Amino acid sequence: MSWPVAELDAVARMRVLAAALPGAFVAEAVLDAPFDRVWAVAADLENELPRLLRTIRSVRIVRDDGEDLAADITGHFGLRDSFDIVLRPGWCVMQSGRVVGGMAAVAEGSGTRFAFLGAFRVPVTRPLGPVLRLAGRPLGRGMHARLRDRVTEGEG
Amino acid sequence: MPGPEELVRAAQRGDALAMQELLGLLTPYVGRLCGPIALDDGPDAAQEALIAIFRNLPRLAEPAAIYGWARAIAVREAVRVAKRSRRAVLADLAEVPAAGNPELAVDIRDVLDRLSPEHRAVLVLRDIEGLDEQTAGELLRVPAGTVKSRLSRARKSFRKEWDR
Numbered sequence: 001m002s003w004p005v006a007e008l009d010a011v012a013r014m015r016v017l018a019a020a021l022p023g024a025f026v027a028e029a030v031l032d033a034p035f036d037r038v039w040a041v042a043a044d045l046e047n048e049l050p051r052l053l054r055t056i057r058s059v060r061i062v063r064d065d066g067e068d069l070a071a072d073i074t075g076h077f078g079l080r081d082s083f084d085i086v087l088r089p090g091w092c093v094m095q096s097g098r099v100v101g102g103m104a105a106v107a108e109g110s111g112t113r114f115a116f117l118g119a120f121r122v123p124v125t126r127p128l129g130p131v132l133r134l135a136g137r138p139l140g141r142g143m144h145a146r147l148r149d150r151v152t153e154g155e156g
Numbered sequence: 157m158p159g160p161e162e163l164v165r166a167a168q169r170g171d172a173l174a175m176q177e178l179l180g181l182l183t184p185y186v187g188r189l190c191g192p193i194a195l196d197d198g199p200d201a202a203q204e205a206l207i208a209i210f211r212n213l214p215r216l217a218e219p220a221a222i223y224g225w226a227r228a229i230a231v232r233e234a235v236r237v238a239k240r241s242r243r244a245v246l247a248d249l250a251e252v253p254a255a256g257n258p259e260l261a262v263d264i265r266d267v268l269d270r271l272s273p274e275h276r277a278v279l280v281l282r283d284i285e286g287l288d289e290q291t292a293g294e295l296l297r298v299p300a301g302t303v304k305s306r307l308s309r310a311r312k313s314f315r316k317e318w319d320r
Contacts, residue, residue, distance in 0.1 A: 006201060019210065020211060095173050119172070
C-alpha cells in the first residue's frame with residue numbers, strides 16, 4: 001500500500017525560488033520544441049547566454065565540477081561579475097554578489113515549458129519588489145523569443 | 157555537502173544557491189505530506205506550501221527545526237488548498253462502507269477520497285510522520301481529543317487498510 005505523493009516539476013520549483021527572492025521576476029512560456037533540443041541550447045551557457053541576454057557580452061566557464069560551475073561574465077557596459085552556477089538537466093541557477101539568474105524546463109506535451117528567473121541581490125529590492133516583478137515581464141518575453149529563435153535555428 | 161541547518165542559515169542570508177539546494181531537499185518531503193491530504197490538488201498545495209516556507213524562512217529562529225517547522229506549514233496549506241477545492245469530498249464517515257464490505261476501497265487512494273481533508277491530515281501525521289495525538293492536535297490547532305476521535309473513526313472503518 002503506497003501513499004500518493006505530490007510531485008513538483010522544475011518550473012514549479014523555479015516559481016517557488018522566485019517567490020523567495022525579493023524583487024525576482026519569473027517569466028514562463030511554452031516552446032514548440034522537445035525538451036532535449038530546448039535544453040541543449042539553454043545549457044550551452046558560454047555560447048548561448050550572450051545571445052539570449054542582451055546585456056551579456058561574454059561568458060567564460062572557469063570551473064566545471066559536474067553540476068557545480070563557476071563563470072566570469074562580462075556585460076556590454078563593462079560590468080564584470082563572477083558567478084557560481086548549479087546546472088543540471090532542466091535546472092540552472094546562477095548567482096553573483098549582485099545578481100541571481102535561473103532557467104527551468106520541463107516537457108509539456110510535445111513541447112517544453114520554460115521559465116527564466118532574474119533578481120538583484122541588493123537590499124533595496126524588497127520595497128521595490130512589485131515594480132521589479134512588473135519590469136521583468138517584457139524582459140522575459142524577449143528572452144523567450146530569442147530562445148525560440150535559437151532552437152529553431154538549431155533545427156536547420 | 158552542507159547539511160540542512162547550514163543551508164537554512166545561508167538561505168536566510170539571501171544565498172539563492174543555498175535556497176535551491178534546500179528546495180531540492182524539502183520538495184520530496186513536502187510532496188509526501190501534501191499528496192495524501194490534497195490528493196489531485198497535491199502539486200498546487202506543495203507549491204503553495206513551499207512558497208510559504210521560503211517566504212517565512214527568515215523568521216525561523218531554530219534552523220535545526222526546519223523539517224518540523226516545514227511539516228506544520230505543509231500540512232496546514234494542504235488542508236487549506238483541499239478545502240478550497242470544490243473537489244474535496246466532505247462525506248461523513250458514517251456514510252463510508254464498513255470494513256469487509258465488498259465495496260470497500262482496495263487501495264489507499266480510494267480510502268483517502270472518502271475522507272475530509274482534516275481526517276486525511278490526521279492520518280498523515282500519525283501514520284507517515286508518527287506524531288502522537290497531542291503533537292498532531294497542536295499542529296492542526298485542534299484539541300488532542302478531536303484528533304483521537306477523528307483517527308479512531310477513520311481507523312475503525314479502514315483498519316484493514318491502515319494496518320497493512
